[in-house]
Amino acid sequence: MSLSEQFLSEQSVCLEQFSTWSEMEQVNFVEQLLGSMSHYQHGQVQEYLAPMLQRDFISVLPTCGLDHLAERILACLDAKSLASAEMVCSEWRRVVSEGLLWRKLIESQVRRSNLWRGLAVRRGWLRDLRRPQRDGAESDVGSSDSHYRQLYPKILSDIRRIESNWAKGSFKLRRIQCRSESSKGVYCLQYDEDKIISGLRDNTIKVWDRKSLECTKVLSSHMGSVLCLQYDDDIIISGSSDSTVRVWDVRTGQPLNTLYHHCEAVLHLRFCDGLMVTCSKDRSIAVWDMHSPSDIALRRVLVGHRAAVNVVDFDSRYIVSASGDRTIKVWHTASCEFVRTLSGHKRGIACLQYRDNLVVSGSSDNSIRLWDIESGICLRVLNGHEELVRCIRFDSKRIVSGAYDGKIKVWDLQAALDPRSSADALCIVTLSEHSGRVFRLQFDEFQIVSSSHDDTILVWDFLGDDGDQGGTKEAADEEVDEAVVLHFADADAEDEGGGGDAEDNEAGDEDD
Template structure:
C-alpha cells in the first residue's frame, strides 16, 4: 500500500483501527497497514467498536492489490465455511431449519433465485415412474386419471413409462366414460354413434387403448361440428306427415332416441318409430283434441279439451285410468316423483298424488289466476303457472301455498319452462322473458317473433322458441343472462320450414323436434347434416 493511498484513506479520519484477526480484514493486512501508522495511534477494538467502524475498515481494504486480496478471501472463506459446516451438522434438524430460515431472510432476491435453481432439481421426483416399481401401478393410474384431456395427451409424451401407465390403465377409456356420465352431449354422441355398447365393460383386446385414444379426436370433431351447425343453422330435415283424418294439427309431443309420441287435434295419440318415422300405434279414447301429454318408461298421461286426464300403458297402449276433475279443457300437465300437476281453462291448478297408474288422488286445488291457466311446471321447491291473465304465479310444492307473482308481460302468457332459479316464458305480446324465480325479477326481454310465442324450451346453452308466425328461433341463453350483451346479438338463428303455427317443440344437443298446425312433425338434425350424410 503506498503512502499516498494511505493518506487518502485516513485523511480527516480517526486513529486507524486494527480489527480482530478473525474478521474479514486479515491480520497480515493490518500489519502491512500498521507500518504507516505513527506510534501511539494503534489500538485494539471491542466487539461493539468493531461493528461500528467496520465500514471504515472495508473502505481501506479495497486499496490492497486485487490478486492478493482474492487469494486471501478464498482461503479465509474456505476456513470459515468449514467451521460453520462443522457446527451446523451437530445441530438438531429443527435447529438447522431455523438457522437456514434466518439465513435466507438475510439474503437478497437474486440469491434466492440462485438457491431456488439449485434446489428445484433436488426436489423433483418422478413418482409416476417410481410407483409401479413398488407394485403401486394402481396409484399411478389413479393420479393420472384426474387429468383433463389436454394434460393426459401431454403426459403420454413425458416418457415411455408414463405412456405405459396410461395405456395399461385404459385412462382414455375411463376419461370418455367419465364425460359420458357427466355431460349430456357426450352421452348423446355415445348413443348416436353406437359406441356406448363398448363402454363401462372390461376390455380384453390388446389394442383397446389405441381404439379409445383414436376415438377422442373424433368425438371432439363431432362436438365442434355440432356447435358450428347450431350457430350457422346447418341441419338435416326429416318430416312426419300425420295425415289426420279430420281436424289437422299436432298440439303436443315428446320424444326419445326410439320414438316420438304426439297428441293430435283429431283426438288421437300417435306413436312413431324414431328411425323409420312410421306410425306404430294409435291410442283413441279422448273425445276432444289432445292438448298435452307426458310419458315415462311405463305410462303416458294425456290431457284433452274433453276436460279429462287419461293414463295409458306405454307398452300396449291400453287405457289404465281416467281422471275427471276439471270443468273445462286440460291445457297442460307435468308429472314426476309421485306428483302430477294439471292446469285448465277453468282457471285452476290441480295437484295429484300418484301411487300407481290406477291409484292417483287429488291432493289440492290451487286457485288465484283470473283467466285460463295455460301451462305449469314444477320441481321439489316450486310449482310455476302461467295464465291468460298476463301473470306467472309461484307456489310452494310441499305446502301448495302461494309464494309470489311475476308481472311484466303485456298480454296473456302461453308457455314457460322452469329449471333451477330460472323461468323463461313466452306470451301473446310476442316477447320472451327471463325471470329469477327467487327474487321475482325480470332479467331480460327477448324480441323477434312477429306473433304469439306458443312454445319454449331451454337448456344450459340455448333457448328455442316457436310461435304462431311459423318460425323457430334459437337464442344464446348465456349471453341473454349477461346484461352487457346487446339485444340484437341474442338471436342466433331463425328456422323457417313449417307452413303453419308452431304448437310444440322439444330439443336436445343434436336436434329440435317440432309440431305444427300444418299437421307435420319436423326433426331438425344438427349432427348429421345433409352435406355430411
C-alpha cells in the first residue's frame, strides 16, 4: 500500500520531535499510541517486533573474541540438545565442532560412570580420549569431533545391549580349566583388565592372562588349600587352611612375608588403606596394621562368635563379620569395639558384602538377606537357591549370588530394597554353567567371573566384543543339568554342618 505525501511529511516531523524526548518519554508515548490501536494493528506491530527482540548470542560471542563462552554454554547441553544445536545454523555447528563438544561430552560421561569408563577400555577409545589434541587446520579439528559424534550413538547401543543381555541371561562364555593335579576346586579369585588371580584347593595360587586365559604364574608356599586372597598394585595377600596368611609380590610372585596367628584355617581376609582384617575357623577375627609388606602388626583380636567366622568386610566406620553361629556382628573399625548383632538367618552364614549402610548376606539356610547396618533391621529375604549360598556381591543395580546348587542368580537390588516389589519379580535370571558348587564370584557392568568345585573359572561376558552373544540361560540349563546331578551324587554329604576338610566345612552351622 502506497503512503501519501502528506503522511510522509508529517511522519518526518513526528520522528524529529520523537528524537528530542528522553527514553522514558519515548516509551510513554509509544504505550499511549499502542493503546489507541486496533487488535489487527497490534498483530502487525508484534510481527515487526518479534525478530528485533531475539538475539543469536551464540553467533555474536565469537565476533567479540568470546568463542570460549559460546563453547561453555553449549557444553551444558545433553546429547539430544547438542545434536539439535548443530542444526540451528552453520555458526553454531562450527562452535560445536571446533569446541570438540562431542568429545567433551563423552569425557564427562567416562569420568562419572564406571559403565562408560569400562566401555572406553573394552572398545579401545579411552586411548583416543587420553591423547592430547594437536593444533591443526579447522577441517582436521572438525573431522575429529565428527568421529566422537558418530561414536556417541554406538556407545548408547552398547549400553542398551549390555542391559538387555543381563536381563535375558545372554552371554559369551569363556572357560578356564585349572587342571589341578591333586585336589580339585577353585576357592577364591580376583580379576582386573589384565589378569585373574585364583586360589586353589591344591595349595597353589595361579595367575591367568585375561586375553589368552593361559596360566602365567604359579605361587607355591602354602601347605593347605588357598581359601581367600586379595591383591592390589603391589601385593597379593592369601589365607589358607594351613592357618597362615602369606604376602606375595604381585609382579614377581615372590613371597614377602608370612603371618602366624590363627590356629585354624584362615577363611577370609580384606585389606585397604593400611588395615587388614582376617577371620578363621578358630572363631576369631584379627585386625592388623599394615605399615609395609614386611611390617604387618597385629592390633586387636575380636572374639564373640560361637563358630567359625566365615567372612569379614569393612570400611572406615565398621568391621562386619559373619559366622556359622548364624549371626552377623558389627564392630567399630577405629576402636574395634562391638556394636551390634544382626540375627535372622536360620543356619550358618557363608558370605556377605558390606557397602554404605547395606549388608547383603548368604547362608546355608539357602536364603539371602539384606540388612540396614545402622538399625540392624532385615530389609528383605531372597529365596531361590536350592542349597547353601556360598558367595555374594552387589553394586548399585544388582546382587549376584552363587550357591552349592551350581547356580548363579542375578537379582534386582533396587526392587529388593522397595517393600512394594513382589518377591517373584526380584530374580532377574539364573545362570547354570558350572557342574559343581560355586565357591566365589566377582562382577562388574560387563561380566561375571566365577569359580567352582568343578575346577573351572568361568568368564560370563554380557557385552561380547565380537558381537556374538554366546549362550543363553535356557541353553546353559539344558547343557549342564545332567552334569550337576552327577556331581552332587557324591558330594552332598560333605558340608551339612559336620565332617569334611576344613575348607569344605567353613560355611556350615555351629557344631551342635
